[in-house]
Amino acid sequence: METIKNNRNCKEDEEETVRRKEPEYFLTFESNLGLEAHIFNRLVLGTAHAFAFYHVYLSFRGEVPNTFAFEFIFGYLGGLGITVGCHRYWTHRTFKATLPLQILLMILQTIASQNPIRKWCLDHRIHHKYTDTDADPHNSKRGFWFSHIGWQVLPKHPDFQRQLRIFDVSDLDNDPVVRFQSRWFWPLSFVFHIALPIYILQYFWPEMTLIHCIAANFRRYVYSLHVTFSVNSIAHMWGDKPYDKNITAVENWILSLLAIGEGWHNFHHTFPWDYKTSEFGWKMNFSTMLIDFFAWIGWAYDRKTASPQLIRKRMLRTGNGNGIRDENSDSNHHYHHHHHEEVSYPGADESSSDNDLSLCDNHIVDKSEESDDGYHDDYQSSPPIFGDWIKEGCKFDTHSVQSPLWAWEMERNQEGIWRSYKER
Numbered sequence: 001m002e003t004i005k006n007n008r009n010c011k012e013d014e015e016e017t018v019r020r021k022e023p024e025y026f027l028t029f030e031s032n033l034g035l036e037a038h039i040f041n042r043l044v045l046g047t048a049h050a051f052a053f054y055h056v057y058l059s060f061r062g063e064v065p066n067t068f069a070f071e072f073i074f075g076y077l078g079g080l081g082i083t084v085g086c087h088r089y090w091t092h093r094t095f096k097a098t099l100p101l102q103i104l105l106m107i108l109q110t111i112a113s114q115n116p117i118r119k120w121c122l123d124h125r126i127h128h129k130y131t132d133t134d135a136d137p138h139n140s141k142r143g144f145w146f147s148h149i150g151w152q153v154l155p156k157h158p159d160f161q162r163q164l165r166i167f168d169v170s171d172l173d174n175d176p177v178v179r180f181q182s183r184w185f186w187p188l189s190f191v192f193h194i195a196l197p198i199y200i201l202q203y204f205w206p207e208m209t210l211i212h213c214i215a216a217n218f219r220r221y222v223y224s225l226h227v228t229f230s231v232n233s234i235a236h237m238w239g240d241k242p243y244d245k246n247i248t249a250v251e252n253w254i255l256s257l258l259a260i261g262e263g264w265h266n267f268h269h270t271f272p273w274d275y276k277t278s279e280f281g282w283k284m285n286f287s288t289m290l291i292d293f294f295a296w297i298g299w300a301y302d303r304k305t306a307s308p309q310l311i312r313k314r315m316l317r318t319g320n321g322n323g324i325r326d327e328n329s330d331s332n333h334h335y336h337h338h339h340h341e342e343v344s345y346p347g348a349d350e351s352s353s354d355n356d357l358s359l360c361d362n363h364i365v366d367k368s369e370e371s372d373d374g375y376h377d378d379y380q381s382s383p384p385i386f387g388d389w390i391k392e393g394c395k396f397d398t399h400s401v402q403s404p405l406w407a408w409e410m411e412r413n414q415e416g417i418w419r420s421y422k423e424r
């Protein structure tokens with residue numbers, strides 16, 4: 001039976017390869033220096049941790065100045081490249097960005113140097129589609145250490161390897177910023193991840209030797225890695241499940257504080273298209289603050305977020321009963337004190353009637369009893385500060401149609417809402 005299954009998978013892979021153009025070699029990032037990914041990761045992570053522990057040792061002995069503040073700030077900037085760039089923009093398309101913002105996020109992501117954007121997003125999209133199965137790169141059911149760091153240094157499961165070959169990320173393959181970073185990842189990483197922080201360390205702390213600066217930079221890198229890894233492990237094990245008690249993802253406020261807003265993981269896996277990744281807006285969520293700031297100046301737009309009514313409905317249906325608020329509570333004040341105009345969406349699926357949808361101050365709100373994955377857009381047709389000039393003069397968005405990710409993350413009637421909204 002196993003042989004038959006493998007033969008069938010191989011045949012499906014061949015058919016998928018025929019249908020889809022193979023990505024260029026520099027996009028895949030599955031082999032570095034001629035080494036398999038897990039072997040290469042062992043060398044990099046082993047070296048990084050050795051230097052990081054060496055710097056911790058020197059710090060305890062008082063042989064190097066205290067550079068933790070710089071490491072934290074520089075690591076925080078790189079972390080924003082992961083949370084706002086890789087995660088919320090390129091992976092889930094929770095908002096749209098002008099070219100200047102895309103370039104800025106690409107640079108910040110390169111500072112973090114947690115693989116190129118395409119590789120990071122591919123792994124994460126597979127994780128969302130196949131959560132806690134053998135195709136999940138960091139399957140939490142294989143234990144804490146595997147989901148935390150073991151998946152980086154152990155051979156990939158065949159199911160995950162298969163998805164790496166056939167999973168469609170053509171939107172990323174055709175993204176000019178993603179392609180540029182993938183093609184020049186090592187030079188860019190050397191400049192922003194290695195040379196720039198070491199130069200800053202030597203400039204402000206000239207008493208530090210080159211080895212000391214390298215060790216301090218590796219400590220910053222190791223800290224940022226383990227914060228990201230904790231979202232894959234801790235955020236799937238220990239915490240609350242107010243939105244969906246049937247999944248492993250949990251809410252963990254301590255992790256959200258450390259991970260710049262990524263610890264509200266039960267919400268995120270329930271509403272993966274919400275740009276806030278949380279019900280609570282700016283609460284322990286600097287990534288959301290940053291997106292809102294760029295929306296204010298016109299560099300970010302079409303932010304997607306779940307309405308309070310929709311969140312409450314989902315909590316009542318699948319949550320564990322914690323944190324449910326009254327419909328007329330202050331948290332829903334904004335949505336309950338505006339005139340709702342009933343609108344028709346000709347592209348909507350037949351499973352959702354026109355009366356299930358309303359337009360409220362440029363927000364799309366799904367009111368249907370059947371749907372749980374609706375959203376509304378915080379679209380600003382006229383951003384306040386020189387936004388029109390930036391959006392018209394610098395707009396560079398190649399994703400006028402929904403990416404393959406949306407096809408499996410949204411219910412059929414919600415796909416209709418997205419399509420009809422773009423036609424409106």
